[in-house]
Structures are given as C-alpha cells and as structure tokens.
Amino acid sequence: MTFVITQRCCSDTSCISECPVDCIRPRPEDPEFQTAEMLFIDPDTCIDCGACADACPVDAIYSEFDVPEEMGRYVGLNAAYFERHPLDSSMDGMALGRRRLPESLGTLRVAIVGAGPAACYAAEELLSLGKVEVEIFDKVSAPWGLVRTGVAPDHQETKGVANMFATAFRSEAVNFHLNVEVGKHVSLAELLEHHHAVIYAVGAASDRRLGIPGEELPGSHSATEFVAWYNGHPDHAAGEFDLSGERAVIVGNGNVALDVARILTVDPDQLARTDIADHALTALRESNIREVVVLGRRGPVQAAYSTSEFLALGYLDGVDVVIDESEMVLDETSQAVLDDPEVEPSLTLKMEIAREYADRPVTDGNRRIVFRYLVAPTELHGTDRVSSLEYVRNTIDENLNAVATDETGSIETSLVLRSVGYRGAPVADVPFDEARAVIRNDRGRVEGLSGVYTTGWIKRGPRGVIGTNRADSAETIAMLIEDFEAGQLTAPAGSRSELSALIAERQPELVDKTRWGVIDAAEKAAGTPLGRPRVKFLSIEELRATVK
Ligand code: SF4
Numbered sequence: 001m002t003f004v005i006t007q008r009c010c011s012d013t014s015c016i017s018e019c020p021v022d023c024i025r026p027r028p029e030d031p032e033f034q035t036a037e038m039l040f041i042d043p044d045t046c047i048d049c050g051a052c053a054d055a056c057p058v059d060a061i062y063s064e065f066d067v068p069e070e071m072g073r074y075v076g077l078n079a080a081y082f083e084r085h086p087l088d089s090s091m092d093g094m095a096l097g098r099r100r101l102p103e104s105l106g107t108l109r110v111a112i113v114g115a116g117p118a119a120c121y122a123a124e125e126l127l128s129l130g131k132v133e134v135e136i137f138d139k140v141s142a143p144w145g146l147v148r149t150g151v152a153p154d155h156q157e158t159k160g161v162a163n164m165f166a167t168a169f170r171s172e173a174v175n176f177h178l179n180v181e182v183g184k185h186v187s188l189a190e191l192l193e194h195h196h197a198v199i200y201a202v203g204a205a206s207d208r209r210l211g212i213p214g215e216e217l218p219g220s221h222s223a224t225e226f227v228a229w230y231n232g233h234p235d236h237a238a239g240e241f242d243l244s245g246e247r248a249v250i251v252g253n254g255n256v257a258l259d260v261a262r263i264l265t266v267d268p269d270q271l272a273r274t275d276i277a278d279h280a281l282t283a284l285r286e287s288n289i290r291e292v293v294v295l296g297r298r299g300p301v302q303a304a305y306s307t308s309e310f311l312a313l314g315y316l317d318g319v320d321v322v323i324d325e326s327e328m329v330l331d332e333t334s335q336a337v338l339d340d341p342e343v344e345p346s347l348t349l350k351m352e353i354a355r356e357y358a359d360r361p362v363t364d365g366n367r368r369i370v371f372r373y374l375v376a377p378t379e380l381h382g383t384d385r386v387s388s389l390e391y392v393r394n395t396i397d398e399n400l401n402a403v404a405t406d407e408t409g410s411i412e413t414s415l416v417l418r419s420v421g422y423r424g425a426p427v428a429d430v431p432f433d434e435a436r437a438v439i440r441n442d443r444g445r446v447e448g449l450s451g452v453y454t455t456g457w458i459k460r461g462p463r464g465v466i467g468t469n470r471a472d473s474a475e476t477i478a479m480l481i482e483d484f485e486a487g488q489l490t491a492p493a494g495s496r497s498e499l500s501a502l503i504a505e506r507q508p509e510l511v512d513k514t515r516w517g518v519i520d521a522a523e524k525a526a527g528t529p530l531g532r533p534r535v536k537f538l539s540i541e542e543l544r545a546t547v548k
Pocket of ligand 1 (some may be wrong): 002003018019020022023024041045046047048049050051052053411
C-alpha cells in the first residue's frame with residue numbers, strides 16, 4: 001500500500017521532513033520544485049507509515065484505499081512523476097536552517113511587516129532557532145494574509161495552514177500588532193531601533209492591468225478586488241459587483257480565475273457552509289449569472305491553471321464545464337510539447353481532462369464555465385457600463401508565445417474580471433525594482449539597508465502557492481542569521497515593552513495577540529450554530545464591539 005498526495009497539496013513540504021524513507025518529491029532543493037504543481041509520493045518506496053498525512057497542514061494526503069473517488073487519478077499521477085524523475089536520495093536533506101542559535105549571542109529580536117504565509121513561515125523558522133522574539137505587524141486587523149482573504153471559501157482545507165501557524169504562535173516569543181501600518185503608525189527607523197532586523201513580507205498588493213480601452217468602465221474590475229470582496233477583506237467589503245447579467249467574462253486562466261468562476265457558478269447553499277463574507281453570499285444568492293467565460297491568450301497546453309484545480313471543476317454539482325471541440329485543435333509547436341517523451345505527466349493529464357470536458361454533453365438548467373483559448377481582449381465596449389468585450393484570436397509561435405491574427409470577435413457581457421496576475425507595490429523607505437515589482441534584494445537581504453530583509457511575493461514576485469513561501473522564507477532567515485552571527489546587526493536600543501507602549505500610543509485600536517484571540521473565538525462561535533467555520537467580522541465597529 002502507498003500514501004497518495006492529492007488536489008489540495010500546498011507544497012508546504014512539512015511532509016518531506018517527516019518521511020522516514022525520503023520518498024516525497026520534489027524537495028525545495030530539487031530544480032523541479034520551482035515548476036511542479038504539487039508534491040508526489042513514490043509508491044515503490046513508501047512504507048505506509050502515515051507520518052506525512054499527519055504532518056500535512058491541508059489534509060491533502062490519503063492512504064491509496066481512502067482516496068476520494070473524484071481524486072482517484074492522483075494515484076496514477078503520483079506514480080507517473082517518478083517515471084519521469086526516478087527517486088535519487090543522493091542529495092543531502094533540505095538546505096533549510098534547522099539549528100539553534102548560540103546562547104552567547106543573546107535574544108534575537110525581529111520585526112516582520114506583513115502577517116501572510118511568507119511572514120508566518122519566516123516567524124516559524126525563527127522560532128525553531130531558539131532565543132528569539134518576533135513582532136508581527138499588519139495594517140489589516142486579522143492575521144494570515146491571503147490564507148484568510150485570498151484562498152476561496154470553498155477550499156477550507158487549504159486554510160488549515162492558518163491553524164498550524166496559530167499553534168506555533170501560541171509561544172510568547174511571538175507578538176501581533178495588527179491594524180498597525182508601518183510607515184504611518186511606526187517607521188522603519190523606529191522598528192530598527194527596537195529590533196536587530198526587520199523583514200518585509202507585504203506580498204503583492206496590486207494587480208496587473210489589461211491596458212485596453214474601456215478597462216475603466218463600470219462593470220470592469222480586477223479579480224483581486226472580487227476575491228477580496230467575497231472573502232471579507234475590510235478594504236474591499238464595500239465593493240459593488242453587478243451580478244444582474246447572465247454572463248461574466250474572466251480574462252486570464254490561472255487558479256484565481258478558476259476560483260472566481262467557481263464562486264460565480266456553484267450553488268450558494270454550498271457556500272453558505274463556508275466562511276464567505278455574508279454580503280457576498282447575499283449577492284450571490286440574488287445573482288443572475290448563468291455562464292462564466294474564461295479567456296486564455298494561449299492554448300490549452302499553455303493554460304496557467306493547475307491540473308488539480310481544472311480537474312476539480314468537473315465535480316461541481318449543477319455546473320457544466322464547456323470546451324468547444326475547435327478549441328482542442330493544437331498548433332504544431334504545442335502538439336510537439338505534448339508528444340515529447342519527457343513531458344510532465346500532469347500536463348498530459350491536463351490535456352486529457354480538457355478533451356473529456358470537450359466530449360461531455362451539457363445539462364439543461366446547469367450553470368456553465370466555458371473555456372476559450374487563444375483569445376486576447378482588445379477593448380471593452382459600453383456607454384455607461386460594460387456591455388461587451390472585443391477580442392482578437394491568437395496563434396502560437398515557435399517560442400510558444402501568443403501572436404495576434406486578423407480574426408476578431410465579440411462577447412456580450414456585463415461583468416469583466418481581469419485575472420492576469422498580481423503585482424507588488426512600492427514600499428516606503430525601501431528600494432523598489434519597478435520593472436520586476438519587487439523590493440531590491442539579494443536572497444532576501446534588501447539592497448543598501450543593513451538589518452532589513454524581505455520574503456515572499458514582494459521578494460521574488462507573485463509566483464508559487466502558499467507552501468512555496470516556506471523555502472523562500474528559510475532562505476531569507478538563513479541570510480539574517482548569517483549576518484547576526486557575524487555581528488553585523490545592530491543590537492536594539494529599545495525594549496519589547498517600550499515598543500508595545502509606543503504602538504499603543506500611536507494606534508489605540510491596535511489588535512494585539514490577546515485581542516485577536518478574542519476576535520477569532522467570537523468569529524468561530526458565531527459560525528458554530530450555522531454550521532460554518534466562522535463568520536468574519538468586517539467593520540471596525542464589529543471589531544470594537546468584540547474586543548472592548
Ligand atoms: Fe513517507 Fe510514510 Fe508518507 Fe509513505 S506514508 S510517503 S513512507 S511518510
């Protein structure tokens with residue numbers, strides 16, 4: 001018997017260090033780690049101990065006999081990975097720091113700006129080193145960043161990673177300073193006065209634009225705003241999305257696009273059992289949207305969505321996935337990619353799934369998610385709001401780039417959501433690379449600023465899944481520790497209590513760890529009678545009422 005990794009894999013790699021026979025791949029040091037959609041278990045080596053399943057923060061690992069029917073294909077997918085990448089245990093274990101700081105150096109004090117996954121993995125890594133004190137700052141009044149406000153509400157298991165962080169951060173070594181904005185309530189210089197080091201883990205707060213006429217029309221939004229709205233992000237809770245039309249168009253076909261397509265089409269009764277924001281649930285119950293069209297500028301072979309998320313769409317109740325046969329006619333270059341004997345099994349499966357969708361009949365009365373490929377929007381039309389999207393057909397050149405043809409077309413729609421990628425925003429007092437939209441850094445050390453570091457999307461760009469941040473943060477912490485041990489970090493002049501007093505004076509409505517504990521418990525308690533994991537408090541008034 002073997003264990004099998006399935007759809008929800010977050011690539012966190014917690015399982016790898018638990019495996020007594022080292023049969024989970026790829027590891028962070030393997031070249032394939034940067035591009036693999038998930039981790040896999042070698043069925044020929046697995047000794048069926050179950051340790052990986054216990055360690056997995058998102059419950060993605062099953063015994064092969066317990067794999068849910070809709071995930072049955074992962075048994076073969078795990079095995080197929082090792083046909084392409086035979087197990088080689090010759091490399092040393094993970095190149096992540098897992099040692100103790102010398103007592104003689106005293107307590108290392110670090111401020112982390114941001115409370116999302118990259119920040120939390122950095123804090124976890126610091127905690128594993130011994131005598132540390134970590135202060136986590138976020139301008140939002142709740143922790144966990146995109147785990148709380150980005151992961152779709154119908155993917156509750158993925159949010160399980162927050163439980164792992166919450167358990168680790170029970171330690172008094174970690175403090176929260178939420179609802180506190182660095183650069184407004186406290187400066188970088190002040191943080192450096194109170195810490196050996198400051199780590200920026202602020203993510204990619206902005207999104208890429210289409211740059212086409214009509215993009216500013218009402219009815220045209222970024223998917224980022226829509227996701228933040230249905231997830232109850234306080235800055236976006238008041239957003240308004242017109243769901244009165246029958247068709248929405250999503251530009252871009254990554255996993256965020258698939259999240260949005262699912263939320264717009266699944267039965268709201270299913271979402272009512274999640275932590276979706278109440279205002280979004282009400283709006284989705286009243287929605288007239290029957291069809292969501294997902295546009296990709298390249299072909300199905302180059303589609304950005306992961307195989308697992310694409311496969312899962314096919315199991316949605318009351319939703320048909322529609323792909324016209326003509327979309328499956330491949331150009332020579334894409335066909336050659338598929339015919340390559342070295343092709344990744346997950347890509348082969350992705351195409352198999354697309355062909356199955358193309359062959360499936362549709363059911364009267366079902367909502368639809370329609371995939372269109374080789375299509376790029378050129379203009380949004382409408383007088384006072386969006387009424388249609390004009391597009392050009394693309395072809396694929398020998399370098400697998402999309403190239404526009406003369407063929408054009410139009411899709412009637414009243415809602416356009418662009419989902420063409422996140423983008424980092426400049427951070428006050430820190431050097432910023434405008435072209436790459438990241439903080440200028442070398443392996444996490446911020447250029448020209450001693451004691452300042454960065455991790456996550458604002459360090460490397462918006463790539464990878466939640467767990468990808470673990471290795472990234474480990475690299476940053478390794479640099480920080482190297483500098484600390486070399487005596488290159490200035491010892492803090494101010495104490496921890498002086499810092500807390502300063503923050504409390506500047507921001508009386510700060511949410512510290514105790515206050516967050518009260519809010520967290522109250523949100524969960526509000527969800528219990530409704531069969532929901534929590535009911536999110538969105539406004540500052542709700543929060544005030546909870547923590548007074
Ligand atoms: Fe490794 Fe045990 Fe998981 Fe098999 S079940 S992959 S041996 S940890």
